[in-house]
Amino acid sequence: MSAQFKICSCNKTMSLDAQSGDVLKKVLGADSLTVSDMLCRREVASYLDAIKGVEDVVVACTQERALFSELAQQSVAPIKFINIREHAGWSRESGQALPKMAALLAAAALPDPDPVPVVNYRSQGNLLIIGATHHTLPWAKRLATQLDINVLLTDGFSGEEHLGERDFPVFSGAKITVSGYLGAFKVSWQQENPIDLEICTRCNACIEVCPENAIAFDYQIDQDKCRSHLDCVKACGAIGAIDFNRAATSRAAEFDLILDLSVQPILRMSQVPQGYFAPGKDIADQFDAVMRMTQMVGEFEKPKFFVYKEKLCAHSRSGKNGCNACIDVCSTQAITAAGDKVLVNPNLCAGCGACTTVCPTGAMSYAYLRAPDQGLRLKTLLATYAKAGGKDAALLFHSKEAGADLLQQLGQITTKAGRGLPARVIPVDVHHTASIGIDLWLAAIAYGASNIVILMTEEEAPEYRSALQKQIEIAQTILHGLGYAGQHLQLLQIEAAAQLESALYAMAPAQVPAVAAVFNVAQEKRVTLDFSIEHLHKHAPEKPEEIALPKGALYGAVQINKDACTLCMSCVGACPSSALMDNPDAPQLRFVERNCVQCGLCEQTCPENAIQLLPRLLFAESAKQAQVLNEAKPYHCIKCQKPFATAQMIETMLGKLAGHGAFSGHLDRIKMCSDCRVIDMMKTTELTRPQ
Numbered sequence: 001m002s003a004q005f006k007i008c009s010c011n012k013t014m015s016l017d018a019q020s021g022d023v024l025k026k027v028l029g030a031d032s033l034t035v036s037d038m039l040c041r042r043e044v045a046s047y048l049d050a051i052k053g054v055e056d057v058v059v060a061c062t063q064e065r066a067l068f069s070e071l072a073q074q075s076v077a078p079i080k081f082i083n084i085r086e087h088a089g090w091s092r093e094s095g096q097a098l099p100k101m102a103a104l105l106a107a108a109a110l111p112d113p114d115p116v117p118v119v120n121y122r123s124q125g126n127l128l129i130i131g132a133t134h135h136t137l138p139w140a141k142r143l144a145t146q147l148d149i150n151v152l153l154t155d156g157f158s159g160e161e162h163l164g165e166r167d168f169p170v171f172s173g174a175k176i177t178v179s180g181y182l183g184a185f186k187v188s189w190q191q192e193n194p195i196d197l198e199i200c201t202r203c204n205a206c207i208e209v210c211p212e213n214a215i216a217f218d219y220q221i222d223q224d225k226c227r228s229h230l231d232c233v234k235a236c237g238a239i240g241a242i243d244f245n246r247a248a249t250s251r252a253a254e255f256d257l258i259l260d261l262s263v264q265p266i267l268r269m270s271q272v273p274q275g276y277f278a279p280g281k282d283i284a285d286q287f288d289a290v291m292r293m294t295q296m297v298g299e300f301e302k303p304k305f306f307v308y309k310e311k312l313c314a315h316s317r318s319g320k321n322g323c324n325a326c327i328d329v330c331s332t333q334a335i336t337a338a339g340d341k342v343l344v345n346p347n348l349c350a351g352c353g354a355c356t357t358v359c360p361t362g363a364m365s366y367a368y369l370r371a372p373d374q375g376l377r378l379k380t381l382l383a384t385y386a387k388a389g390g391k392d393a394a395l396l397f398h399s400k401e402a403g404a405d406l407l408q409q410l411g412q413i414t415t416k417a418g419r420g421l422p423a424r425v426i427p428v429d430v431h432h433t434a435s436i437g438i439d440l441w442l443a444a445i446a447y448g449a450s451n452i453v454i455l456m457t458e459e460e461a462p463e464y465r466s467a468l469q470k471q472i473e474i475a476q477t478i479l480h481g482l483g484y485a486g487q488h489l490q491l492l493q494i495e496a497a498a499q500l501e502s503a504l505y506a507m508a509p510a511q512v513p514a515v516a517a518v519f520n521v522a523q524e525k526r527v528t529l530d531f532s533i534e535h536l537h538k539h540a541p542e543k544p545e546e547i548a549l550p551k552g553a554l555y556g557a558v559q560i561n562k563d564a565c566t567l568c569m570s571c572v573g574a575c576p577s578s579a580l581m582d583n584p585d586a587p588q589l590r591f592v593e594r595n596c597v598q599c600g601l602c603e604q605t606c607p608e609n610a611i612q613l614l615p616r617l618l619f620a621e622s623a624k625q626a627q628v629l630n631e632a633k634p635y636h637c638i639k640c641q642k643p644f645a646t647a648q649m650i651e652t653m654l655g656k657l658a659g660h661g662a663f664s665g666h667l668d669r670i671k672m673c674s675d676c677r678v679i680d681m682m683k684t685t686e687l688t689r690p691q
Contacts, residue, residue: 001029002055003056004030004031004055005024005028005034005060006034006039006058006059006060007035007036008037008043008060008061009035009037009089010037010063010089014094016089017035023102024388027384028102047071051077051079052077054076057080058080058081058108058109060082060105062081062083065081078112082104082108084105086421087100087411087421089101091411092414093419094420098388099390102385102387103381103382103388103393106380113370118303119301119346119349121302122183123183124297125297126150127148127150127256127258127259128151128152128187128257129259130154131152131153131154133163136151136261137162137163139259139261139286139290143293144167149167149169150168150169150253152172153170153171153172154174155174163197164202170197170198171189171197171251172220173189176188177266178260178267178276181274181275184347185254185273186254188251188252191251195219195220196241196242197219200219201239203239206236209231209232209235210226211229211231212226212227214226215232228244257293257296260276260277265278265280270461270463272332273347274296275296302351303368305346306349306353306355306367307365308363308364309365311363312577314360314597314601315342316339317605318573318574322574323359323600326342326359329354329358329434329463329464330354330355331354331461332348333348334348334350350432351431352434353368353434353436354468357434357468358467358471359525360554360597361525361577362524362525363576366435368435371440372522374440374521378395378444378521379520381426382516391424393450394422394452394453394504394509395449395453396427396453398455399430399432399457402459403433404429406496407421407427409497413501419505424450437471438474439532441471441475442475442536445513446532446536448512448513450509453489453492454490454492455494456493457493465491472489474552474554476488477547477549477550478536479536481544481548482537482542482544482547483540484512484536484540485510486508486511487507488512513535513536513540517531519531519535529554530594545618545620546619547619549617553615555596556593556615557591558571558591559614560589560610561609564608565606565610565611566649567587567588567632571601572589576597578592579597581626586631587634587645587646589630589631590629591626591628593622633647637672640675642673644674650670653670654670
């Protein structure tokens with residue numbers, strides 16, 4: 001490798017020396033690799049020498065990332081950082097962790113993937129605060145000098161706060177709806193209170209004359225107290241802010257930011273849009289939300305996390321619903337049905353990647369990282385680990401935030417009573433744990449991973465856990481069906497480092513192929529799955545002809561009731577993956593099983609209810625070849641003898657259309673091709689036309 005590797009034992013707290021450095025250098029094929037004890041202090045000159053060139057510099061330290069980055073501000077050499085301290089060196093098994101260190105260093109030295117398209121936001125700081133008076137007004141007054149404040153008062157007026165001077169717009173209402181995202185929120189509400197705050201001058205005349213004290217300094221009428229004496233209406237006079245006969249008025253406006261202080265948040269999806277905050281009653285959470293909002297003024301961008309290929313989508317055909325997997329799993333409601341396709345709002349997308357994981361066809365693919373880039377990373381990790389003598393590799397997928405924090409804690413508790421990460425467990429940070437699915441899992445096992453662990457914390461939505469568990473069930477069924485022993489995949493829902501430690505040390509290595517795969521992960525999901533399954537089958541302890549899969553699996557067959565099927569070919573037109581095909585030369589329904597994604601569109605479309613799905617994985621060569629599911633002798637036109645349908649279809653049509661006006665007394669027309677039918681109709685018209 002052309003990169004320079006700067007490794008530090010962190011003041012000799014890790015088992016690293018010149019000898020282990022030589023081993024790493026040989027395994028990595030590195031031109032330059034040095035091991036220091038105090039790279040960030042006494043030996044920093046070694047780092048400064050390394051960054052004078054143009055080669056990549058891989059620094060095995062994240063503790064002092066800020067220092068090393070500052071020192072490299074004038075350098076043209078790309079600097080990359082990798083944590084081998086908490087992830088490998090600080091462990092009771094650190095003596096066996098050299099293969100893992102080599103794997104982490106090799107992956108860190110990989111070229112950066114190509115940049116992905118971005119999604120833009122623009123916010124001018126136009127903030128709407130929603131809630132009761134005593135909740136909203138204190139924050140409105142504090143933020144008025146930093147943001148453009150608007151207040152929408154809801155039920156729950158206490159009268160403890162005074163509206164005072166008209167420093168910012170104040171509205172009141174109920175039945176509030178919020179949609180949109182940072183810089184483009186749309187809010188609508190119903191103005192129901194008799195006092196319209198946009199007209200009210202806050203002269204207090206209504207407060208003074210109200211005999212029930214039903215009006216406080218929020219200038220809204222408590223209708224539980226009010227007895228409709230209408231003294232307030234007379235006091236308001238020509239201003240006309242009070243009208244008990246006013247019908248509920250719909251109001252709407254657009255805002256850049258939303259601070260929702262309602263008792264129950266208006267938006268209740270698992271992941272709310274960027275720019276929307278509902279911190280609840282906790283003051284610390286409110287302060288945190290406000291601090292983040294003040295930083296959301298200006299222009300921003302984020303990656304476009306997905307790529308959607310409409311032609312592969314199995315959502316719907318001709319109004320018949322097939323696959324809703326991406327819509328059901330999306331925690332931000334960014335994906336909606338749009339006719340026969342789906343529509344993804346990139347501004348609402350949080351980048352979880354769950355839609356790409358559950359998509360059976362690959363119509364939705366993840367772009368951050370792309371599948372080939374992630375596959376190269378996994379292949380590099382596992383190949384380097386094995387080359388360095390590592391055994392029974394386990395990949396631990398975790399998020400870059402809560403998951404990474406948990407691993408950091410696990411590595412640091414070794415200074416007390418903890419054991420740290422097992423030497424065979426290789427951490428793999430991802431933008432979101434739901435973005436890695438069955439194609440990459442099986443590819444990693446084909447590369448030699450004995451275990452795949454997906455670490456989830458409170459930051460992941462419940463939708464993702466259930467979706468991943470279903471994918472794990474399918475993958476594990478395939479592996480067990482091939483005779484690979486053990487539990488290869490597991491999802492850990494853990495919040496404490498000690499729990500994670502116990503779970504990882506209790507995990508037993510599962511059986512993997514004796515020979516590691518050499519293929520590369522493709523951008524197309526089905527291609528990667530085919531490569532992985534073929535390799536796993538080739539080296540499997542058992543070689544069954546087929547494996548029964550759980551319902552909802554992405555492989556399978558279709559069963560045809562030949563007595564009911566009329567070969568109308570509606571299923572062919574509905575199939576999004578070309579699994580079902582007709583034959584232009586004969587009335588045949590053909591099927592390529594390996595193409596089938598079990599979306600169910602054929603089953604939903606069939607007018608005779610003649611199709612039933614059969615989830616399975618067939619290994620016979622016939623799975624890749626077109627098989628005839630049903631065929632019939634062609635029916636020939638009674639006039640020109642041209643074949644145009646099947647006998648069964650004609651019999652069915654005769655039964656269904658016998659009473660139809662167009663064929664009354666002319667049933668023979670059903671037995672004609674379209675050309676002869678038109679000719680016959682024209683002749684009949686001429687004969688009956690008055691002369």
